[in-house]
Amino acid sequence: MAMTLRLTEAEQEALKARADAEGISMQEAARRAVREFVARSDHRDRVEHAARRVMDAHADALRRLGE
Numbered sequence: 001m002a003m004t005l006r007l008t009e010a011e012q013e014a015l016k017a018r019a020d021a022e023g024i025s026m027q028e029a030a031r032r033a034v035r036e037f038v039a040r041s042d043h044r045d046r047v048e049h050a051a052r053r054v055m056d057a058h059a060d061a062l063r064r065l066g067e
Helices: 009-022 026-057 059-066
Strands: none
Touching: 009 026, 026 059
C-alpha cells in the first residue's frame, strides 16, 4: 500500500539525518518508526488491560489498603 507522508522541513531534515546515521533510507526509517509506534501502543494497551483486571480482581483488598 502506498501513501504520501507530508513532513515539515524540520521533520524531513531530522528524518534524513537519522536515516543517514543509521545507514538506511528515509522510507525505511519512517517504516521503522511506524512499527515502533504501533508496538509501543499495543504494549501500553495490554498493560492497561492487565492492570484493570488486577484492580477488578483485588478491588476489596485495594480498598482496604487505602483506608
